[in-house]
Amino acid sequence: MPPRLPPPLLSEDPLAGLNAEQRRAVEHGSSPLLVIAGAGSGKTATLAHRVAHLVRQGADPMRILLLTFSRRAAAEMTCRVEGLAATALGARGSLPGLLPWAGTFHAVGARLLREHALQIGLDPAFTLHDREDSADLMNLVRHELGLSRTEKRFPTKATCLAIYSRCVNAEAPLDVVLPTHFPWCAEWAGPLKEIFGGYVEAKQRENTLDYDDLLLYWAQMMAEPHLAAALSRRFDHVLVDEYQDTNRLQASILLGLKPDGRGVTVVGDDAQSIYAFRAATVRNILDFPTLFDPPATIVALERNYRSTQPVLAAANAVIALSPERHAKTLWTDRPGEAKPMLMGVRDEADQARYIAETLLANREAGMRLKQQAVLFRTGSHSGPLEIELTRRNIPFKKFGGLKFLEASHVKDLLALLRFVENPRDRIAGFRVLQLLPGIGPASAQRVLEGMAPSADPIGALSDIPTPPRAGGAWQDFVALVTALRRNPTGWPQDLELARHWYEPHLERMHEDASMRRADLVQLGQVAQGYPSRGRFLAELTLDPPDATSDQSGVPLLDEDYVTLSTIHSAKGQEWRSVFLLNLVDGCIPSDLGTGEAEAIEEERRLLYVAMTRAKEELQLVVPQRFFTAGQNALGDRHVYASRSRFLPPALLPLFERGWWPAASEEPRPAAEALRLDLTAKMRAMWR
Numbered sequence: 001m002p003p004r005l006p007p008p009l010l011s012e013d014p015l016a017g018l019n020a021e022q023r024r025a026v027e028h029g030s031s032p033l034l035v036i037a038g039a040g041s042g043k044t045a046t047l048a049h050r051v052a053h054l055v056r057q058g059a060d061p062m063r064i065l066l067l068t069f070s071r072r073a074a075a076e077m078t079c080r081v082e083g084l085a086a087t088a089l090g091a092r093g094s095l096p097g098l099l100p101w102a103g104t105f106h107a108v109g110a111r112l113l114r115e116h117a118l119q120i121g122l123d124p125a126f127t128l129h130d131r132e133d134s135a136d137l138m139n140l141v142r143h144e145l146g147l148s149r150t151e152k153r154f155p156t157k158a159t160c161l162a163i164y165s166r167c168v169n170a171e172a173p174l175d176v177v178l179p180t181h182f183p184w185c186a187e188w189a190g191p192l193k194e195i196f197g198g199y200v201e202a203k204q205r206e207n208t209l210d211y212d213d214l215l216l217y218w219a220q221m222m223a224e225p226h227l228a229a230a231l232s233r234r235f236d237h238v239l240v241d242e243y244q245d246t247n248r249l250q251a252s253i254l255l256g257l258k259p260d261g262r263g264v265t266v267v268g269d270d271a272q273s274i275y276a277f278r279a280a281t282v283r284n285i286l287d288f289p290t291l292f293d294p295p296a297t298i299v300a301l302e303r304n305y306r307s308t309q310p311v312l313a314a315a316n317a318v319i320a321l322s323p324e325r326h327a328k329t330l331w332t333d334r335p336g337e338a339k340p341m342l343m344g345v346r347d348e349a350d351q352a353r354y355i356a357e358t359l360l361a362n363r364e365a366g367m368r369l370k371q372q373a374v375l376f377r378t379g380s381h382s383g384p385l386e387i388e389l390t391r392r393n394i395p396f397k398k399f400g401g402l403k404f405l406e407a408s409h410v411k412d413l414l415a416l417l418r419f420v421e422n423p424r425d426r427i428a429g430f431r432v433l434q435l436l437p438g439i440g441p442a443s444a445q446r447v448l449e450g451m452a453p454s455a456d457p458i459g460a461l462s463d464i465p466t467p468p469r470a471g472g473a474w475q476d477f478v479a480l481v482t483a484l485r486r487n488p489t490g491w492p493q494d495l496e497l498a499r500h501w502y503e504p505h506l507e508r509m510h511e512d513a514s515m516r517r518a519d520l521v522q523l524g525q526v527a528q529g530y531p532s533r534g535r536f537l538a539e540l541t542l543d544p545p546d547a548t549s550d551q552s553g554v555p556l557l558d559e560d561y562v563t564l565s566t567i568h569s570a571k572g573q574e575w576r577s578v579f580l581l582n583l584v585d586g587c588i589p590s591d592l593g594t595g596e597a598e599a600i601e602e603e604r605r606l607l608y609v610a611m612t613r614a615k616e617e618l619q620l621v622v623p624q625r626f627f628t629a630g631q632n633a634l635g636d637r638h639v640y641a642s643r644s645r646f647l648p649p650a651l652l653p654l655f656e657r658g659w660w661p662a663a664s665e666e667p668r669p670a671a672e673a674l675r676l677d678l679t680a681k682m683r684a685m686w687r
């Protein structure tokens with residue numbers, strides 16, 4: 001039995017565990033506040049304490065808006081605030097449901113839009129498209145506009161969506177976005193504009209919204225004075241976490257909610273801004289103070305509680321070479337003997353072997369696998385390591401692989417529910433109809449066209465003649481969607497009903513049906529946490545759970561396993577021992593990011609984020625050769641690598657240096673330096 005804690009004393013100082021700066025941030029009044037929270041400086045604790053403090057001071061928790069980067073962060077923050085507030089108010093345990101308005105920008109946006117839908121010309125039953133659905137709709141529009149068969153290769157549907165999304169999120173016109181971010185698509189400006197126009201009309205016709213719409217409509221609402229005033233009155237305090245990774249649209253929303261900054265707290269670390277590829281801009285956090293008159297108060301949290309001194313010294317030195325940032329230097333009083341290790345290896349195969357051996361050696365020495373992580377710039381970099389770990393039976397879990405909702409069987413079931421929720425959603429309808437035997441794209445299209453004119457499209461299904469070859473399956477389908485539309489059993493029983501209908505189709509279509517069925521059972525579990533079909537569909541689309549059962553190497557949660565993760569997915573986490581793969585130019589900075597100075601700076605911050613995940617041990621591995629897959633005219637091949645430009649010679653004294661296997665020969669430094677110059681020059685010729 002867990003030990004029973006004594007009831008908290010009301011006279012105890014609830015902020016006793018905080019340091020002076022954290023305390024200053026927590027106790028700050030209601031003028032605008034920027035908390036620059038260095039890596040590992042206790043940002044989560046500080047923000048949670050601030051919210052609890054506001055509640056203690058009498059703020060109404062219903063009127064506190066807490067915006068976070070991920071749903072996981074929102075859940076963690078809410079849980080901590082509920083515990084802290086309960087302690088402070090003398091209640092036992094926690095106060096669940098205390099903060100109804102904590103969530104990501106997108107999730108909160110979805111809720112506000114649904115509430116105000118009728119005022120802004122939306123049908124409140126709108127459904128959400130994820131990126132793949134959005135790209136499919138973009139493709140359909142392109143096809144309908146007759147742009148499918150161009151002589152020269154037109155941008156893919158994913159690229160079209162990326163261009164559209166950047167225009168929306170960066171609040172930038174197409175003729176600025178194309179030359180800067182998609183120069184190879186510049187010649188298609190005219191057709192792209194036409195497609196985007198058609199795409200917007202199609203979404204409106206079908207009553208669907210994509211991710212970007214959630215922010216875009218919200219921002220547009222803030223531009224309407226009476227709506228802006230109503231929304232602004234609704235919240236006394238607006239707190240935003242990870243502000244360094246917000247985009248222009250999110251900044252506009254925040255400013256629209258609180259134009260004078262009263263009640264606004266933003267927390268973040270400009271040195272950890274790593275989402276520019278999604279149109280986030282580090283300018284939001286750099287410029288925040290000057291948006292207000294007088295400027296926002298800045299509190300810097302500079303004490304790092306995570307890493308030992310040598311690890312922090314190396315990370316600080318890497319970020320110190322970045323030209324523009326809010327001035328702060330992290331310090332720690334955690335001593336540590338070991339400098340981070342810069343380990344040379346011959347190639348990626350040796351890199352994998354070295355890491356596997358060191359992971360095991362660490363485990364022998366008492367460090368569980370769960371306390372160790374291997375981080376990399378791009379998902380594909382871990383391939384050889386995954387093979388090596390599997391070969392040696394070392395369990396691992398990879399973050400950044402196939403996502404649960406991207407699995408076709410999960411998408412099928414969700415498409416069915418979405419179709420019932422919003423029968424005008426053509427992308428959902430198109431997918432569901434083709435699950436029936438004998439129905440292909442042409443018959444599906446005919447059915448959708450038959451339904452479209454009716455005010456009750458699901459009702460109209462019964463009048464549509466049974467498509468030839470669909471037989472009895474058609475009647476079953478019509479009966480099911482009619483029943484679900486009338487919502488006879490409520491939520492989550494609807495999902496069970498849908499699953500029963502889907503299972504025979506699953507068996508028919510997939511040989512590995514039993515494994516896929518397990519995912520659908522899991523989906524049923526997830527569904528129980530939501531109050532309604534609408535909320536379930538919206539929130540699942542916004543923040544999907546991680547893994548499917550067909551992902552290799554996913555162990556049970558109570559087992560010991562190594563974490564393999566992209567640096568992006570490692571945001572906010574920490575491990576005792578961290579390995580970084582491929583510390584070479586072309587991997588970090590990645591070839592994709594080496595175009596402009598801004599992109600290079602983002603790559604430098606990525607390295608900083610990766611290094612600051614380590615508590616005690618940090619190893620940066622530098623393969624002498626690595627394999628590139630078709631990124632250039634020469635196709636797949638091995639190339640000689642040079643150490644990442646973010647680790648110039650002046651930084652080397654901060655690292656221990658090694659070569660593995662010890663007996664093999666290390667390349668001579670002079671030769672390494674020569675390769676560095678020439679390879680970079682060769683690449684530069686073509687930029």
Ligand SMILES: Nc1ncnc2c1ncn2[C@@H]1O[C@H](COP(=O)(O)OP(=O)(O)OP(=O)(O)O)[C@@H](O)[C@H]1O
Pocket residue numbers: 017018019022037038039040041042043044045269272305306571572573612
């Ligand atoms: N005042 C404090 N005293 C002791 N430990 C603290 C204090 N504040 C935070 N910590 C500890 O510091 C560690 C880092 O905190 P947290 O994860 O909140 O950092 P963070 O600022 O979110 O970091 P990052 O931005 O790098 O992800 C945690 O283990 C936390 O418990």
